[in-house]
Amino acid sequence: MSGDLTRLTAHAMAVALRSGETSSADLAAAHLGRIEAEDHGLHAWLAVDPPAVLAAAREADAALARARAEGPAALAALHPLHGVPVALKDLVSVRGMQCTAGSRILEGYRAPYDAHVTERLRAAGAVILGKTNMDEFAMGSSTEHSAYGPTSNPWDLDRVPGGSSGGSAAAVAAFETPLALGTDTGGSIRQPGSLCGIVGMKPTYGRVSRYGIVAYASSLDQVGPFARDVRDAAALLHAIAGRDARDSTSAPVPVPDGLLHLPASDDEAAAGLRGLRLGLPREYFVEGTEAGTEARLREAVAVLEASGAHVDEVSLPHTDYGLAAYYIVAPAEASANLARYDGIRYGLSVRVGDVLGDYLATRGRGFGPEAKRRIMLGTYALSAGYYEAFYGKAQKVRTLIKGDFDAVWASGVDAIVAPTSPTVAWKLGAKLDDPVAMYLSDACTLPVNMAGLPGVSIPAGLSDGLPVGLQLIGRPWSELDLLRIARGYEGITATAAWRTVEPHGLAELRAVGCPTPTERAAALGAGDR
Numbered sequence: 195m196s197g198d199l200t201r202l203t204a205h206a207m208a209v210a211l212r213s214g215e216t217s218s219a220d221l222a223a224a225h226l227g228r229i230e231a232e233d234h235g236l237h238a239w240l241a242v243d244p245p246a247v248l249a250a251a252r253e254a255d256a257a258l259a260r261a262r263a264e265g266p267a268a269l270a271a272l273h274p275l276h277g278v279p280v281a282l283k284d285l286v287s288v289r290g291m292q293c294t295a296g297s298r299i300l301e302g303y304r305a306p307y308d309a310h311v312t313e314r315l316r317a318a319g320a321v322i323l324g325k326t327n328m329d330e331f332a333m334g335s336s337t338e339h340s341a342y343g344p345t346s347n348p349w350d351l352d353r354v355p356g357g358s359s360g361g362s363a364a365a366v367a368a369f370e371t372p373l374a375l376g377t378d379t380g381g382s383i384r385q386p387g388s389l390c391g392i393v394g395m396k397p398t399y400g401r402v403s404r405y406g407i408v409a410y411a412s413s414l415d416q417v418g419p420f421a422r423d424v425r426d427a428a429a430l431l432h433a434i435a436g437r438d439a440r441d442s443t444s445a446p447v448p449v450p451d452g453l454l455h456l457p458a459s460d461d462e463a464a465a466g467l468r469g470l471r472l473g474l475p476r477e478y479f480v481e482g483t484e485a486g487t488e489a490r491l492r493e494a495v496a497v498l499e500a501s502g503a504h505v506d507e508v509s510l511p512h513t514d515y516g517l518a519a520y521y522i523v524a525p526a527e528a529s530a531n532l533a534r535y536d537g538i539r540y541g542l543s544v545r546v547g548d549v550l551g552d553y554l555a556t557r558g559r560g561f562g563p564e565a566k567r568r569i570m571l572g573t574y575a576l577s578a579g580y581y582e583a584f585y586g587k588a589q590k591v592r593t594l595i596k597g598d599f600d601a602v603w604a605s606g607v608d609a610i611v612a613p614t615s616p617t618v619a620w621k622l623g624a625k626l627d628d629p630v631a632m633y634l635s636d637a638c639t640l641p642v643n644m645a646g647l648p649g650v651s652i653p654a655g656l657s658d659g660l661p662v663g664l665q666l667i668g669r670p671w672s673e674l675d676l677l678r679i680a681r682g683y684e685g686i687t688a689t690a691a692w693r694t695v696e697p698h699g700l701a702e703l704r705a706v707g708c709p710t711p712t713e714r715a716a717a718l719g720a721g722d723r
C-alpha cells in the first residue's frame with residue numbers, strides 16, 4: 195500500500211487489511227517506526243515492546259489469512275479492530291507488562307493478569323502497541339504529574355496535552371497510534387481529547403468494566419476511547435463495552451451494534467441532525483472561559499442549527515458546586531484506594547527495618563506531591579466527625595447535580611452541547627504552582643462523572659492555532675445517539691478549512707536535537723519541582 199500507513203483511520207485500516215492491501219505487521223512496523231523516530235520530543239509512551247507488538251501483529255495476520263481462505267463470511271465476522279494497533283494508558287493491566295499508573299510507587303510492578311478491556315481487545319484481534327504516559331494515579335489535567343516526566347502537546351511542544359490521559363491523547367494526535375484507551379474520572383478523556391484536537395469519549399458509568407484498571411475514584415472512573423474520528427471511537431467503544439461479572443458496577447446493558455455502523459457518508463451523517471433538540475447550558479461558560487473557546491462553541495451551535503437541529507438554552511443550576519463536591523468525593527475515594535500501596539504488595543518497597551517504617555518510607559518516596567495532596571484531603575474528609583460535614587454533604591450535592599440533568603432530559607432535550615475545556619492547551623508549568631487553577635480546567639467535564647452520564651469531546655476548530663473541543667452530553671446509555679450526533683457534526687464540518695491543519699509540532703518532532711518535554715519544561719522555568 196502506498197502512502198503513510200500511520201495517517202489512516204482505523205476503519206480505513208480495516209478495509210486495507212481485508213483486501214490484503216496491507217498487513218497488521220506493516221501497520222505495527224509503521225507505528226513503531228514513528229514512535230522510535232519522534233516520541234523523544236513528545237514522551238507519550240512509558241512502555242513499548244516492539245518484538246511483542248510484531249508477534250501479536252503476525253498472529254492477527256495469520257487469523258486474517260485463515261478467514262480469507264474460509265471466505266467472505268469469515269472475513270466479515272472479524273471485528274473491525276482486528277489487526278489494528280491500540281495504545282493503553284499505563285493503568286490498564288496487561289499480563290506481564292508494567293503498570294505504573296504514572297507513579298514511582300508502582301515502578302517495577304508487572305500486572306499478573308489482563309484487565310477486562312485488555313481481554314476484550316485481544317478477543318477483537320487488536321494489537322496492543324504499548325502503555326502511555328499519564329498523571330500519577332490519573333490525578334491531574336496536564337500529564338505533568340507523571341513521575342516519569344511530562345508529555346508535550348503535538349500542536350505546540352511547549353504546551354501540555356491535557357490530562358490525565360495526556361499520553362494517549364498526544365499519541366493519537368501525533369499519528370503514533372490510531373486508537374488509544376484512557377480513563378475519565380472528572381474529564382481525563384474528554385479534556386485531553388479537546389486539547390489535542392481528537393475525539394475522546396467517557397461512557398456511562400457501568401458501560402465498561404473497571405476490572406484490572408488501577409483505581410482512582412471508584413464511583414467516578416470509566417475507561418473510554420480516543421480516536422481521530424467518531425467512527426473509530428465508536429468501534430473501540432464497541433470492542434471494550436459490556437457486562438463483566440468481575441466488576442459489580444458493570445451493567446448488563448446490551449452494547450449496540452450500531453456503534454459499528456455509523457454513517458460513512460458525511461451527508462447521511464449530517465441529515466441525522468434534523469429535528470434534534472439540543473440544550474446549551476448557560477452555566478457552562480464558566481469564569482475563565484477564553485473568548486476563542488466560546489466563539490468556536492457558538493459557531494458550532496450555529497452550524498448545528500443550520501443543519502436542522504434546535505438548540506435552546508437550558509439551566510443546570512448546581513454546576514457551580516460541582517467542582518467543590520468533586521474535590522471531596524474524588525480524593526476521599528482516592529485515599530481509600532491508595533491505602534493498598536504499602537511497600538509489600540506492589541512495586542516499590544523501601545526497607546528501613548520495621549513494618550511501620552517501611553510503610554512510611556515507601557509511601558513517602560513513592561507518591562508524588564499531587565497524590566499526597568489528594569490522600570491528605572481525602573483522609574481528612576473521611577475522618578470521624580467530619581464524614582457527614584464533607585463526604586456526606588458532597589454526595590448530596592452529587593444527587594442535586596444528577597437532578598439538574600434529569601430535569602433537562604425530562605424537558606425533551608436529546609443531548610447537551612457545551613464546551614469541553616474553558617481554555618485551549620496551556621504552557622508547560624503554567625498551572626503547576628496553583629492546584630486550584632488546574633482543578634478549574636475540569637469545571638465543564640466533572641459534572642458528567644458526578645451524574646454517571648456519557649460525554650464525548652469532538653474537534654470543533656482552532657483558537658490561536660490550538661484545538662478547541664465541543665462536548666456532547668447524553669442520558670445514561672445513550673452513547674450511540676451521542677456518537678451519531680458527533681458524526682453528524684463531523685459530517686457538516688468535513689470540508690471546513692481547520693480540518694486540514696496539521697498539528698504544528700509534528701515537523702519539530704522530526705528535527706534533530708528536538709528537546710524532550712522535560713527539557714522544555716525546565717527552559718520554561720517549570721522544571722525544578
Ligand code: GLN
Binds near residue numbers: 333378
Ligand atoms: N483533573 C481531574 C482530577 O485531577 C480529573 C482527572 C481524571 O479524570 N482522571 O481529579
